[in-house]
Amino acid sequence: MNKSMSEKIFDLFLQARNYHDACDLEKAAELYKQAINLANQHSVIPSELLDSYAELSNTLGDYETAANLYRESIRLFPSENSSKYMALAQLSHGHDSLDLYKKGIALLKKNQEDEGIKSQIASAYAAISELFMTDLCDEPNAESTCELCIKNALKFDDTCIDAYQILANLRLIRGNYAEARDAMEKFKTILLHCGVFNLPSSQSLGESSRTLVELEDWDGVLFVCDVGLSIDDTQNELIYMQAFALYKLNRKQEASELLDFLSQKQLDSELQEAVSELHKSLSEN
Secondary structure, eight states, X not given: OOHHHHHHHHHHHHHHHHHHHTTOHHHHHHHHXXXXXXXXXXXXXXXXXXXXXXXXXXXXXXXHHHHHHHHHHHHHOTXXXXXXXXHHHHTSOHHHHHHHXXXXXXXXXXXXXXXXXXXXXXXXXXXXXXXXXTTTTTSTTHHHHHHHHXXXXXHHOTTOHHHHHHHHHHHHHTTOHHHHHHHHHHHHHHHHTOOTTSOOXXXXXXXHHHHHHHTTOHHHXXXXXXXXXXXXXXXHHHHHHHHHHHHHTTOHHHHHHHHHHHHTSOOOXXXXXXXXXXHHHHHHO
């Protein structure tokens, strides 16, 4: 490939990245696709182009395209960018997901003197532990493997917020509420001190809120929902859990106002039923 063609591909990639960074995702996707097509014609594709387009496709919910791009990047550049292994693992299931996490961890461990790398390793171990509570829960020694992965996560980063969430869920499965509460207390402390760029996703915080509901930590539910809604205020389930926690704290007027707000929105049938039931409970008390 001559230099001018290489520069043209790189220019398209830079334009796409600029639109991506500016959150003009549709325009970015168009330019990434042009750059990929041009690079394919000349049998040379920069790894950064594959990974960036995969990341954008994932954000846009085009998971099939994202997975294919990550697979191609891993095939062509197996030793570059460990994050693509983690991203593809999240789009995969069972043993495929486990193998990808393991490969990503192995790549990360080559540079583990970096504190940021240690945090990524911890997150990957936490993800594996969750995998053994879900897809691989019927595997031999699934519970002990889950425990070991949580320990490994906290060994690399004792502020790994995901590990404490999973630990709490594991303790709840065993009916050990005291240790589950301890884990969620650590979770809340870490969340309180998270920088704005290190916050978990609003979806992840929804799971944390459900754990706190099970523990009847109503103030904790309000705190976690507040953080989640600061990230994405369209998460109706978080608003509902806020209302439920306020009801349990006998702050009924505030709960009623949130339910009235939710009643004006298009909700799925399950959430709509929950809102109606809580409305009914409020009216009866």
